[in-house]
Amino acid sequence: MPSLPKYQEIYRRFRLAIDQGQLRPGERVPSVRALAQELKVARGTVEAAYQLLVSEGFFQARGQAGTVIAATLAPVKVKPLPRVPPLVSGPRPLQMGLPALDAFPRKLWARLVTRQVRRIDADSLAMGDGQGAQALRVAIASYLALYRGVECTPSQVFVCAGYAGCLTLLCDALDMAGQACWFEDPGYLHARQLLRHLGVALVPVPVDHDGLDVQQGIRRGEQARLAIVTPAHQSPLGVALSPTRRRALLGWARAQGSWVVEDDYDSEFRYQGQPLAALKSQDADDRVIYAGSFSKMLFPGLRLGYLVVPAALIDTFQHSAKVLQQRSAQLLQLTAADFLEQGHFTRHLKKMRGLYAQRRAMLVQALQTHCAAFLQVDEQAGGINLLARLRVQVSDVQVAEAADMAGLGVQPLSGWTLEAGREQGLLMGFTNVATPGQATHLTLKLLEILQACSAQALNGSPVSLAAQSPANC
Incomplete structure (x- = not known):
């Protein structure tokens, strides 16, 4: 089916938003100039769409006051919307990996963002620390010590652009291209795709009711340099790594000089009993690299993940972070720091x-x-x-x-x-x-x-x- 002209696409999007109640009577719409810049189209294209919406009674032009959704939609005969496949602009029902988007404290978050914007100075406009904002790293270290039993210093924390950024930094720092890595089977689909893209040789290790089968991992790839696991809540089966398997995994890492990446996936959301201890909290030999993310705790669009690396690896990871330059937005990092420091994060998790x-x-x-x-x-x-x-x-x-x-x-x-x-x-x-x-x-x-x-x-x-x-x- 041929695509619609640009002005009809804009017209159709506004019609859908009005019909579905996303735009309400009296709400102001973007100016022609602003929308044209945002969509990267000519102003005449947006003007044509707006004129059509005004002529059909959906928009009302108010001169210098701008254009708004008509308070009372005019009873005019309009052409039916073009028959095209549904446009999916948001998450789908039953979509995995999303927090409750309707329950996020948006007003509170907006207030914290506004506070940070008002603090902006020349230093705040610079690139920022490649390891992550100091305030956020301090807040993460404090949270992990109190709620996950993970003792670390802010210098061990590396803030990344989501979990994908964590894996990218990790593979670069450990030079994982071409090297073997244990990977849970079944395991997190998007991590698998990214690791293969980065050239990591994945060793599938079966998962049963006790979590990752460590003995199978040893049989299939004893010399592997890395193992990536989700011990508190396995993705996607939801099982926990048993105490026996935890000891075996840490023992393998110690004996081989290998590293274990603990993706503490969904650990805060447990509905039977208390959250399980982090594997990192049991790591006497400092072989575990802890990975966390705010995507499922707050919202995915935040794109904030973090790693806690052993002290022996700090310099190596700092070098890779400097080379990769994959910083997250400083404004969002500082807002997240306030969210944690002021206790909003733990209250939000309890509510969720x-x-x-x-x-x-x-x-x-x-x-x-x-x-x-x-x-x-x-x-x-x-x-x-x-x-x-x-x-x-x-x-x-x-x-x-x-x-x-x-x-x-x-x-x-x-x-x-x-x-x-x-x-x-x-x-x-x-x-x-x-x-x-x-x-x-x-x-x-x-x-x-x-x-x-x-x-x-x-x-x-x-x-x-x-x-x-x-x-x-």
Whole structure:
């Protein structure tokens, strides 16, 4: 289908925003000049879209006061919107890895950002410390010591552009290109893709109910230079690394002179008992590199991750950080520092634990009520995602593709595995399922997909699922 002219694309986006209630009567819209600069199009293109919206009664021009959404939409006959595939501008229902975006304290965050903006001086406008803002590194070290049992100095903390930035810095500092690295199987999909892109030779190590199988790792790659693990809450199976496996892993690292990267994924969100101790807190030989991120605690767009490296590696990591120049925005680092120092971070996490426990229960109940014939939900102690294993002989990839057509953000478990022939399942997020009604609606939509895929598996007919707008989910 040919693409629409630019002015019609702009017109259509405003119409959708108005129809879906994202823009309300009386709200001011950007000036023609500002929007043209932001979209990198000619002013005449934006003017054409605005004129069309004014003529149809959606916009009201107020001269020097600017243009606003019409207080009362004029009862005019308008052409129907062009029939094009739905535009997905935000997260999808059941999308993994997202915190509750509706529950983030945006007003508080905006106030802290404004405070930092008012403090800006000449030094603040410079590049900043390549290792990360000192205030944030101090706040991270204090938080880890108090809540995760990780004793470190601010000089051991390296702030990066998200978890991907952490892995990039790590692989450069340890010269991992071409070297062997234990990797959980199944394991974090995006980390696997990035590590392969960086030239790391991944050694798939199976995960069972006790976490990473260390003995299998030794058999498959005893001489590996690195092991990347998620011990508190394995991604994506949700299991914890057992005490026996923890001791074995640390013993292997000590004996081989290898390093262990602890991705403390979702450790703060545990709904049964207290959060498990960090592996780093048990690291007597200083072989563990601790990795954390604020993406799932605050919001992904923040793009703030961090590493805590052993003292012996500080100089090596400082050199790599200087070469890579992958700094995060100084303003956001300092705002995050205030968020931690003033106690907002721990209060937010406490609130989210309660909220996530409720939303998790709502989705689990809906799945068990409507999809029990097709899915078995794993009972996980924590995290912000669910794993539902398939009870029927259908491809989880096929189900996920059909769900994508219907606007759902579920992922196939098999896509997170390195070795073929592993079990089938669906991975989904529950943090943005806000009501029991929404949980039921999404589950019934998933049930329809599962029924269609099962029918195809039985008779070989193609799946027929009409693509639906994510806004209807």
